Amino acid sequence: MKRSHRLVALTNYFLTHPHELVQLSYFADKYTSSKSSISEDLTIIDHMFQQEGVGFLKRTSGATGGIRYIPLGAKDEIEKFIHELCDLLKDPERILPGGYLYMSDLLGNPGIMRKIGHVFATAFAHLDIDVIMTVATKGISLAHAVAYHLNKPVVTVRRDPKVTEGSSVSINYVSGSSRKIQTMVLPKRSLAEGANVCIVDDFMEAGGTINGMTSLLAEFNAQVKAIGVLAEADDEEDERVIEDYLSLVKITTVDVKNHYTKTIPGNLLPYLATKS
Amino acid sequence: MKRSHRLVALTNYFLTHPHELVQLSYFADKYTSSKSSISEDLTIIDHMFQQEGVGFLKRTSGATGGIRYIPLGAKDEIEKFIHELCDLLKDPERILPGGYLYMSDLLGNPGIMRKIGHVFATAFAHLDIDVIMTVATKGISLAHAVAYHLNKPVVTVRRDPKVTEGSSVSINYVSGSSRKIQTMVLPKRSLAEGANVCIVDDFMEAGGTINGMTSLLAEFNAQVKAIGVLAEADDEEDERVIEDYLSLVKITTVDVKNHYTKTIPGNLLPYLATKS
Numbered sequence: 274m275k276r277s278h279r280l281v282a283l284t285n286y287f288l289t290h291p292h293e294l295v296q297l298s299y300f301a302d303k304y305t306s307s308k309s310s311i312s313e314d315l316t317i318i319d320h321m322f323q324q325e326g327v328g329f330l331k332r333t334s335g336a337t338g339g340i341r342y343i344p345l346g347a348k349d350e351i352e353k354f355i356h357e358l359c360d361l362l363k364d365p366e367r368i369l370p371g372g373y374l375y376m377s378d379l380l381g382n383p384g385i386m387r388k389i390g391h392v393f394a395t396a397f398a399h400l401d402i403d404v405i406m407t408v409a410t411k412g413i414s415l416a417h418a419v420a421y422h423l424n425k426p427v428v429t430v431r432r433d434p435k436v437t438e439g440s441s442v443s444i445n446y447v448s449g450s451s452r453k454i455q456t457m458v459l460p461k462r463s464l465a466e467g468a469n470v471c472i473v474d475d476f477m478e479a480g481g482t483i484n485g486m487t488s489l490l491a492e493f494n495a496q497v498k499a500i501g502v503l504a505e506a507d508d509e510e511d512e513r514v515i516e517d518y519l520s521l522v523k524i525t526t527v528d529v530k531n532h533y534t535k536t537i538p539g540n541l542l543p544y545l546a547t548k549s
Numbered sequence: 550m551k552r553s554h555r556l557v558a559l560t561n562y563f564l565t566h567p568h569e570l571v572q573l574s575y576f577a578d579k580y581t582s583s584k585s586s587i588s589e590d591l592t593i594i595d596h597m598f599q600q601e602g603v604g605f606l607k608r609t610s611g612a613t614g615g616i617r618y619i620p621l622g623a624k625d626e627i628e629k630f631i632h633e634l635c636d637l638l639k640d641p642e643r644i645l646p647g648g649y650l651y652m653s654d655l656l657g658n659p660g661i662m663r664k665i666g667h668v669f670a671t672a673f674a675h676l677d678i679d680v681i682m683t684v685a686t687k688g689i690s691l692a693h694a695v696a697y698h699l700n701k702p703v704v705t706v707r708r709d710p711k712v713t714e715g716s717s718v719s720i721n722y723v724s725g726s727s728r729k730i731q732t733m734v735l736p737k738r739s740l741a742e743g744a745n746v747c748i749v750d751d752f753m754e755a756g757g758t759i760n761g762m763t764s765l766l767a768e769f770n771a772q773v774k775a776i777g778v779l780a781e782a783d784d785e786e787d788e789r790v791i792e793d794y795l796s797l798v799k800i801t802t803v804d805v806k807n808h809y810t811k812t813i814p815g816n817l818l819p820y821l822a823t824k825s
Contacts (some may be wrong), residue, residue: 278596317554378739437687
């Protein structure tokens with residue numbers, strides 16, 4: 274097979290199998306090519322993935338060695354994208370009664386979700402994560418976008434148990450802002466004991482929901498390795514109940530009366546800047 | 550820029566922008582290459598996409614012409630994948646009290662969801678679809694997988710209205726199997742009047758939920774263009790309330806007592822066979 278044809282096939286393979294180890298010999302057999310030819314292909318793909326802000330190919334040597342595609346966005350493109358998100362979210366048409374912002378169009382947009390998933394996968398690329406966890410309903414698309422780029426499964430916490438998910442573990446927690454007692458449940462078989470978990474959600478106020486999820490994880494002896502939210506409210510910072518999280522956007526003002534919203538980049542951008 | 554480098558960049562572009570029209574001149578400018586060179590690149594990519602069962606590049610000529618990547622799986626690979634799904638679903642460990650099957654692991658698996666999304670996008674590639682609709686919670690990952698490959702937004706129907714989604718349209722409907730009256734709501738601003746809708750769900754018994762969604766769509770003067778479900782129960786066929794749908798898997802028997810499930814491919818496979 275010609276190099277030009279192999280490059281298309283290999284690029285497709287890597288993009289659809291992020292973070293997955295594959296042997297050089299797998300491609301050599303599949304495309305009846307020498308390992309040295311494949312190795313040269315990989316150098317070209319690695320170069321272009323870096324140039325296009327897609328990621329890079331990580332080679333490991335030895336008996337269990339191989340190649341992995343690690344999604345990793347370019348910092349300038351991530352910065353540009355986060356500013357675009359800030360602009361999208363500050364549109365006054367999003368303001369709802371009570372000072373909430375309508376975000377369902379963004380959470381339902383596959384192109385935007387793909388980019389957000391890629392950004393969080395960039396921030397969490399070095400972490401040892403087994404599973405992405407979110408709470409129904411609005412965090413689900415975000416969790417799947419992150420899961421796609423980290424190539425890990427999603428588990429979904431619910432507000433009430435469902436017959437189609439078997440026996441569940443349930444906890445009560447105090448919602449951060451309203452101080453109400455709420456319940457969340459996770460099917461027993463959806464999470465292995467001791468798993469390393471990345472929590473993802475669309476929106477965070479004081480952090481009560483995410484705090485609830487960490488309490489639920491304790492029941493599974495699972496560890497929270499990372500927390501990522503699309504948007505956080507700024508005005509709750511004094512009473513924030515969680516600390517280690519990354520946000521794309523911070524909503525600093527929602528003025529219902531004057532029909533005005535102010536947004537700034539969240540703490541993910543400065544976090545990425547420290548990791549050069 | 551060298552052809553080998555361009556091929557990697559172009560392949561990445563198409564795979565992340567399915568069904569999106571792009572001009573030859575966009576690539577010619579971006580990679581400072583002649584249109585004829587880009588055109589030759591596209592011939593190579595089209596050839597490999599077809600050979601690998603990814604899809605094809607569709608060229609349209611004229612002033613508004615350009616190129617689109619259309620995801621389209623190879624029939625033999627789709628058949629193989631659907632048989633794998635049948636095997637996964639018939640695992641007796643999935644049987645829950647009441648004869649339900651645990652499927653959350655599949656719905657949370659990004660690789661399996663990507664493949665299922667690609668299969669439905671293959672079946673629906675020729676349809677004029679504006680939006681993918683599903684009902685919370687379990688259909689959401691499936692809807693987003695289909696939406697990604699058709700490059701259309703997802704709207705999510707809920708059981709009860711939420712303050713963060715603004716004013717909603719609500720309907721009552723009769724659930725097919727239990728004959729209970731239930732409610733579903735859709736935020737007003739999430740769906741444009743007269744939209745062409747593809748309904749997606751994880752599981753269908755008699756079809757009452759999907760029937761409810763079509764009633765809800767009538768309130769928006771929207772048309773149902775396609776219906777896709779991951780699995781359907783066979784034993785409800787006599788009283789099925791919807792007809793035009795495609796399923797990947799048909800669950801013909803769930804025998805709780807003898808710990809035994811039987812699954813066969815659904816009607817999507819024979820449907821694809823008629824479309825050669």
